[in-house]
Amino acid sequence: MAVEGRLQIRSYDDNQGIRRKAAEVVAETVKFLDWPKDRENSGGNAPYGGSGFGSEINFGGDDIPF
Numbered sequence: 001m002a003v004e005g006r007l008q009i010r011s012y013d014d015n016q017g018i019r020r021k022a023a024e025v026v027a028e029t030v031k032f033l034d035w036p037k038d039r040e041n042s043g044g045n046a047p048y049g050g051s052g053f054g055s056e057i058n059f060g061g062d063d064i065p066f
Helices: none
Strands: 002-013 019-033 053-058
Touching: none
Parallel strands: none
Antiparallel strands: 002 019, 019 053
């Protein structure tokens, strides 16, 4: 899987009043990568080959449920 987006760091107070930090990945695009059909000729353990991208999901501002 390949994710394009940004890393967001935020601070918050938990329910005991302790200051915490959270790192979140805000994804713009998520790609599900295909394994090459012939793994021996494409470099062994690479998660994708020369043409090997699978389905893609794009997120818009209204698509994110939070």
